[in-house]
Amino acid sequence: MDQTSTSTAALKPKDYKSDTKPVWCPGCGDFSVLSAFTKAMAAMQLDPERVVVISGIGCSSRIPAYLNVYGFHAVHGRALPVGIGLKITRPDLTVMVAGGDGDGFSIGGNHFMQACRRNVDMTYVVMDNQVYGMTKGQASPTTEPDWERGKLTPHGTRINPFYPLVIALASGANFIARASSNDPNGAARVITEAVQHPGFSFVQILSPCITFRPEQRDWKKIVHPAPVVATADPAVAARRLMTDDNFFIGTLFKGERVPFTPEFEPRAESAHELETAFRMSA
Amino acid sequence: MEEHKDRASSSISIALIGSGGAGVMTAGSMLLEAAGRAGLFGIMTRSAGPQIRGGEAAAMLRLATFPVESHDNEFDILLAIDWLNADRFRAEIPLGTQSLIIGETDAEPPQAFTDSGARTLELPLKQIARETDGGRENMVVLGVVCSLIGLPLEPLHQVLESLLKRKGQAAIDSSVACVDSGAAHTGKHQGSYQLSLSSEKQCDLWNISGNEAAGLGAIRGGVRFVAAYPITPATELLEWMAPALEQVGGILVQAEDELASVNQLIGASFGGTPSLTATSGPGLALMTESIGLAVASETPIVVVDVMRGGPSTGIPTKSEQSDLNIAIYGLHGDAPHLVLAPMSVADCLFTTQWAIHLAEKLQTAAIVLSDQNLGQTRAIIERPADVAFVSGRSIQETPMEGYQRYAVGGNGVSPMALPGTAGCQYTADGLEHAPSGIPSSRAEDHRQQLDKRRDKLVNHDYGDHWALIEGEGEFAVITWGSSLAPVREARAMLLSDGIDIRIIAPRLLLPVQPERMQQALAGVTGALVVEQSHGAQFFHYLQAFYPQKFEFMSMAQPGPLPIRPEQVVADIKTRGKY
Known part of the structure; x- marks a missing residue:
């Protein structure tokens, strides 16, 4: 690494953690995701000051303050554009965006698709618990249509759930994976792979909310590793998604699309040359 | 005649x-x-x-x-x-x-x-x-x-x-x-409408539109990142900037919508790059939530609103000064920010450049209210003077023990550490926060940060640029933006009748400048407020923020009809009892 760190000793996961105590409920899957983040950063030996984690609003979006890196806790649904603006102008940084299923797929749904299309070199981690936890228990875009305990949808949403991996693939994300908070080491490996893969990487992490969806405790029994290796062929990935039961864990797709990397090297000196276009040649 | x-x-x-x-x-x-x-x-x-x-x-x-x-x-x-x-x-x-x-x-x-x-x-x-x-x-x-x-x-x-x-x-x-x-x-x-051509050639004339002038002002002010969504009548500003930014090593990104564009600015600015977008009323309405984020997180951004007829889709191709209210009052919560308005094609350059300087210096959001009339007017003007306003953000450049991004005290502006600076890691937040940036819902922290964000704007010395003031009369015409030009012509017409009026046109609409306005109005006994809006938005703004012993009179006309000098003259003669 050419960036000199403040310490020559190897950084450990705890070096990436801040002193701020999470607001999360006991048993929340997001604790494990936080741990996966710090493990991944330590595995890559990233300089904490050269990492930025950006989030929107929701329980999981609280994560930047719990890390000892630069962070931006933005408004609901708009974390991805913040990340894109930062990465385009500061390609030297490792930019990660994190949040929940409501933030990313409902209010921020269009930004998700457009970020996949734009393919800027950054990693987007969605902690998916199929519920709005911060507002205390409403259905989210990934909630099953017949879940009747949502306080705004007492008869179930009766609408089709959002299918993030399919949308990501169809929209052009360059790396698509699913992980589980029940396996923080596995999740850390996937995050590492995602950060290292060029372009826009999308990682869905199944992260139970046992407060509002206690039945999600069973996820640890349901998740199972995907029996195949990642493909670079979108058609193969699409066929696999046809038989996905939403609980396959692993990397589905590692594409070869060229990331969006516009040249950005601000120069001040030639600003006055722009005037010549307006000058009248009398 | x-x-x-x-x-x-x-x-x-x-x-x-x-x-x-x-x-x-x-x-x-x-x-x-x-x-x-x-x-x-x-x-x-x-x-x-x-x-x-x-x-x-x-x-x-x-x-x-x-x-x-x-x-x-x-x-x-x-x-x-x-x-x-x-x-x-x-x-x-x-x-x-x-x-x-x-x-x-x-x-x-x-x-x-x-x-x-x-x-x-x-x-x-x-x-x-x-x-x-x-x-x-x-x-x-x-x-x-x-x-x-x-x-x-x-x-x-x-x-x-x-x-x-x-x-x-x-x-x-x-x-x-x-x-x-x-x-x-x-x-x-032939020659029946002869213009008297001067034998003296003007040496340095420019042919420029208000939208181009604003773009040039942005680049002169240091803007190197623009994210935007096309909208009439702001599009030409963006179309001029796209290739121009490349010449100075910057970039324009066409975003998926205005929600994305304003948030891309916030990301770029967080990384240290002065950033701007241009839009019109509908786009500004979409952006307001995140303009509040820029205010709360103290991330400088500039939004140029090239106003058109409203509300809703309104009259996209024609001018109106009816976004004043949303620019002044449109943010939720108590969100002190800057609102500026250029008053001529040439002034689009100056005011935009000044807005960038102020937003950067004061670490806040600035809204620049141009309009279709200024933006899409092409004019032959004298070359605008160079001004020294460039981005001058206070940066924490070196590692600092116990760095606090939102430290209180001093003039309210706290040095901003940019990603890459070791030992100063913090999380910028739209949640209310303690000086460290850590979210806080404590009353003391809220009060302290509200004070900080207000005081840094209120205590800044904006100098004489805050307004254009002309004339000595006891009767004043207070106006703003593109309405200034017909008012100035009206003054010239009145002068030939031996009547002098005083013109006051604030370039800085927020934060308000009560002391300066009081000084500008010294000796004035009556004032007409001229604006291009149906709801007399500027009139109500003046009444709210600059109350006087005399009553303001309102001449408010909706777009798209331009205000004509003779209309202003007639109104002044009636209302000013000349």
């Missing part, structure tokens, strides 16, 4: 109208450029129907021997290539008995125009064009106008050569022939 003749020698107003592809906008632009090359000042505004291509269009020009910023009370020459739907421009093109209406032979001008008592002249425009191989009527029209106003053809020939170079010599030759031929057909009318 004696007065009209006097004024006519130094200023001539010309409207060119035609429908679908008649080329009146091209002809208008060429005329403006030629006048500039001849050392004249001028403006050209455009008006068009809602059609994407085709449809009725009007190029409205005013050429003068002195710098002009607004249209006159009447047009001297109305020249139509055809009269299809021309009556739709009746209100925008006022004529008088001294005006001349020119149209195609045997094509009756609409009664809406002839009712003014203007004289009429018929010319065989089509036939003249046909006499030249590849000839076009809009070029004939150019020749006619030049002959009427006594503008030498040489500068126009030069303009044709440079603008038609791509189309080849044949296109240039036929256009030149049409121009010359048109000029030869005016007969006794």
Whole structure:
């Protein structure tokens, strides 16, 4: 690494953690995701000051303050554009965006698709618990249509759930994976792979909310590793998604699309040359 | 009217109208450029129907021997290539008995125009064009106008050569022939609207639109990142900036919507790059939540709103000053921010550049309220002066033990650490926070940060740039933005009657400057508030923030009709009891 760190000793996961105590409920899957983040950063030996984690609003979006890196806790649904603006102008940084299923797929749904299309070199981690936890228990875009305990949808949403991996693939994300908070080491490996893969990487992490969806405790029994290796062929990935039961864990797709990397090297000196276009040649 | 003749020698107003592809906008632009090359000042505004291509269009020009910023009370020459739907421009093109209406032979001008008592002249425009191989009527029209106003053809020939170079010599030759031929057909009318051309050439004149001027101001101010979504009438600002930014190593990103564009600015600015976007009312409405984020997280951004008729989709192609309320009051919570308004095409450059400087220096969001009238007006102006305002953000450049991003104290501006600075890691937050940036819902933290964000703006010394103040009279006209130009013309007209009024036009609308306003209003006993909005938004703003012992009077007119100088004069004479 050419960036000199403040310490020559190897950084450990705890070096990436801040002193701020999470607001999360006991048993929340997001604790494990936080741990996966710090493990991944330590595995890559990233300089904490050269990492930025950006989030929107929701329980999981609280994560930047719990890390000892630069962070931006933005408004609901708009974390991805913040990340894109930062990465385009500061390609030297490792930019990660994190949040929940409501933030990313409902209010921020269009930004998700457009970020996949734009393919800027950054990693987007969605902690998916199929519920709005911060507002205390409403259905989210990934909630099953017949879940009747949502306080705004007492008869179930009766609408089709959002299918993030399919949308990501169809929209052009360059790396698509699913992980589980029940396996923080596995999740850390996937995050590492995602950060290292060029372009826009999308990682869905199944992260139970046992407060509002206690039945999600069973996820640890349901998740199972995907029996195949990642493909670079979108058609193969699409066929696999046809038989996905939403609980396959692993990397589905590692594409070869060229990331969006516009040249950005601000120069001040030639600003006055722009005037010549307006000058009248009398 | 004696007065009209006097004024006519130094200023001539010309409207060119035609429908679908008649080329009146091209002809208008060429005329403006030629006048500039001849050392004249001028403006050209455009008006068009809602059609994407085709449809009725009007190029409205005013050429003068002195710098002009607004249209006159009447047009001297109305020249139509055809009269299809021309009556739709009746209100925008006022004529008088001294005006001349020119149209195609045997094509009756609409009664809406002839009712003014203007004289009429018929010319065989089509036939003249046909006499030249590849000839076009809009070029004939150019020749006619030049002959009427006594503008030498040489500068126009030069303009044709440079603008038609791509189309080849044949296109240039036929256009030149049409121009010359048109000029030869005016007969006794030749020179009847003679402009007194100065033998002294103006040395450094620019041909620029308000939107381009704002773009140039942005780049001069240090902006290197723009994210935007196209919207009328701000699009040209963005289209000018896209290649211009590349020249200075910056970039423009076309985002998926205004929600994305404003948040991309916040990301880029968090990384240290001065960032700006341009939009119009509907886009500003979408952006407001995140403008609040920029305020709360103290991330500098600049949003230029090129206002158009509202509410909702409103009148996208035409001007109105009706986004003042949303700019001032549109953010939720107590969110002190900057609102600035340019007051001329040239001032679009200065005010935008100043806005960037202030946003960067004070680490907040700035909204610049331009409008369609300024943005899409093309003008011949003197080269705007260079100003020293560039981004000057306070940066924490070195590692610091116990760094607090939102530290309180001092002037309220706390140094910002940029990602890459070791030991200063923090999380910027739209949640209320403690000085460290850690979210806090404690009353003390909220109060402290609210004070910090207010005080840093209120305590800054904005200097004399806060407003334009002219005149000494006891009767004041308070106005803003593009309404200033007709008010200034009105003042000149009143001065010739021996009446002096005082003009106050704030460039800085937020934070308000009560002491400076009080000083500006010293000795004033009555004031008329002139603005282009139906709801008298500026009038109510002044009443709220600058209450006086006397009562403000309101002259509020919705767009798209421009405010005319004589309207202002009449209003002042009545209300000011002159």
